[in-house]
Amino acid sequence: MKRIAVYCGSNFGARPEYESVATEVGAHLAQKGLGVVFGGGSVGLMGVVARAALDAGGEVIGVMPEMFKELEDDSLELTEMHIVDSMHTRKAMMADLADGFIALPGGLGTMDEIFEIATWGQLEIHNKPAGFLNTAGYYNGLKSFLDHMVTEGFVKAEHRNMVMVEANIADLIDRFENYQPPQVSKLIGQ
Numbered sequence: 001m002k003r004i005a006v007y008c009g010s011n012f013g014a015r016p017e018y019e020s021v022a023t024e025v026g027a028h029l030a031q032k033g034l035g036v037v038f039g040g041g042s043v044g045l046m047g048v049v050a051r052a053a054l055d056a057g058g059e060v061i062g063v064m065p066e067m068f069k070e071l072e073d074d075s076l077e078l079t080e081m082h083i084v085d086s087m088h089t090r091k092a093m094m095a096d097l098a099d100g101f102i103a104l105p106g107g108l109g110t111m112d113e114i115f116e117i118a119t120w121g122q123l124e125i126h127n128k129p130a131g132f133l134n135t136a137g138y139y140n141g142l143k144s145f146l147d148h149m150v151t152e153g154f155v156k157a158e159h160r161n162m163v164m165v166e167a168n169i170a171d172l173i174d175r176f177e178n179y180q181p182p183q184v185s186k187l188i189g190q
């Protein structure tokens with residue numbers, strides 16, 4: 001693994017733990033020699049992750065759609081910044097650049113990004129690991145819902161298990177390093 005995409009809130013969230021974990025993740029990835037691929041924004045947790053990785057000497061690559069550019073203040077000195085034409089181009093480029101995908105606490109944008117990646121894993125468009133960092137139990141409800149999708153017959157257990165949920169960044173990266181993609185049919189209903 002060379003680079004990890006980090007999806008996270010463009011807000012800070014309601015608890016100080018969220019900002020602390022964003023700092024921890026940026027520093028941890030840099031210390032492991034893993035580059036960070038992110039949405040390019042200086043706002044909320046995304047900015048915190050990027051700054052922490054840069055401060056620790058890490059590579060940080062931003063991929064930002066044109067539409068966000070005027071909201072930004074260029075305060076981050078990134079290793080690389082790609083300005084792209086749309087959200088769709090951004091998501092595709094981030095998926096290509098990264099070797100694994102992490103969702104920190106975040107909102108609808110974060111859910112969209114990590115679930116698209118999980119779906120692409122299920123469809124074997126890529127075979128890279130993806131997981132949630134369950135800081136302060138933020139994803140407890142989602143974890144239960146993932147299990148519920150299996151119980152109710154809409155998701156195969158192998159595909160649900162592909163989507164990791166860990167409380168600690170070091171544990172999540174360890175699991176990424178040992179990841180084996182599932183060996184099940186991607187075809188609907190099979």
Ligand code: AMP
Pocket residue numbers: 007008009010011039040041042043064068071072106107108109110111113
């Ligand atoms: P959310 O989880 O809803 O806070 O969304 C996180 C996502 O917000 C990011 O990945 C971006 O798509 C988007 N976003 C919001 N504001 C900005 C910004 N100023 N610069 C870059 N991306 C942003």
